[in-house]
Amino acid sequence: MAHSNFKKRTLLVSLAGLMAVSTAACGNSEENNASGGSKTETVTLTMMHPWTTPNIDNDVYKARIEQFQKDHPEIVIKTDEVPSAQYKTKLRTLAAANNLADINVVWPGADLAPLVEGSLLEPINGLMDNWKEILPESALSPFNVADQQYAVPTKQTFVDIVYYNKEMLASVGYDAFPTTYADFIELVKKLKAAGLTPISLGNKEQWPLQSSILSIVGDRFTGSDFLEKVMKGEAKFTDPEFVSAISVIDELAKLDAFNTDANNMDSVQSQDYLIQGKAALHITSSTVDARVRINNEQGVKFGIALFPSVEGGKGDPAKSAGVVQYGIAIKSKLDERKKAAAEEFMKYFVSEDLYKDLISNGVVVPAKVDVPEDASPYLKEMLELTGKGTAPVFDSIIPTQVVSVIQNGLQALTVGRGTPQEVAQDTQAAMDEYNKK
Secondary structure (H helix, E strand, O other): OHHHHHHHHHHHHHHHHHHHHHHHHHHHHHHHHHOOOOOOOOEEEEEEEOOOOOOHHHHHHHHHHHHHHHHOOOEEEEEEEOOHHHHHHHHHHHHHOOOOOOEEEEOOHHHOHHHHHOOOEOOOHHHHHHOOOOOOHHHHHHHEEOOEEOOEOOEEEEOOEEEEEHHHHHHOOOOOOOOEHHHHHHHHHHHHHOOOOOEEOOOOOOHHHHHHHHHHHHHHHHOOOHHHHHHHOOOOOOOHHHHHHHHHHHHHHHOOOEOOOHHHOOHHHHHHHHHOOOOOEEEEOHHHHHHHHHOOOOHHHEEEEOOOEOOOOOOOOOOEEEEEEOEEEEEOOOOHHHHHHHHHHHHHHOOHHHHHHHHHOOOOOOOOOOOOOOOOHHHHHHHHHOOOOEEOOHHHHOOHHHHHHHHHHHHHHOOOOOOHHHHHHHHHHHHHHHHHO
């Protein structure tokens, strides 16, 4: 009997031990799940971006986000898509409240500075080996502050490409785009006399006059160091050269060079005006080359040029106004799991494959990658046009608060309100107010 009881006790102890081992194993499995070992557990990241318009690069970016989530089901990217005209304002508002998204699209210069000063972005120096072979210093430096890298750019944008309808120009006696401002004004007058709209403009969002036109017109008059001098207090927007640049927009408005509904039309609609033959010229970003020429069956009838030289101007007429942009940045102070997931996303998103996809669709990139064999011949033409020097883009240097003031002033000029001198004075006053902070 004693032997039998002993065997029972032994069996009970063995079962208890087995259950303990089993329970411990289950506990370890749950811990693995908590640390990300389970396929069912996810990390959710928020991402704010401005890729809302039907431009080809926006489609490439959004497709890459989708592909990342297919390849990384354990990481969910919750996107906040903000139209480009409102994006910087929202970014600034969220930054002031210390409520940035986990991943943000950022611009260099004046837009990046307050984010860095507020310690709102995570330095990514430890990740830079991922791009050391493909991104040159010139592409990275705009997002580098005090030897700390805060973002990596996804594209190089030239904002001032003059698209023109070759047939319309030929109809008024031009077989090439004018190379001087005086001849350009004559072209505008001849197009107007022929019953044609000289320049399509969609300034509802306000940035086109400032970014695509004033950036390069200003550079032609003032030279490429002017905006940096303004930031240092060594030059003013009321200087005669810059007032002359504003006067170009005033002169074009008085010549009725723009479509009458320019301020009620957005940038995409104004591209359509050109494509549909409702205007002879359109000045805009190199990004839209896909819509105008590459993916357009009638693309061959459109030429590209840069804004012409101006008499007595200090700027190089061979330069195009360009900026590296759409930098991908990570919010600071994320917990370890979110930070690791955000870094994984950044390494995947900004890659040689992304740059090649953009190039294949005619988008200029800042990376040292071979142009794919299937790249459009129009891309080579664009690279040739924009490869002779880069002028600064106005809103990549000047603070957003000041940009808003000049945008309002430029738009007012198109409807006959105000003068170039008044726009310059208001802009300088806003700059002075900014410098008091």
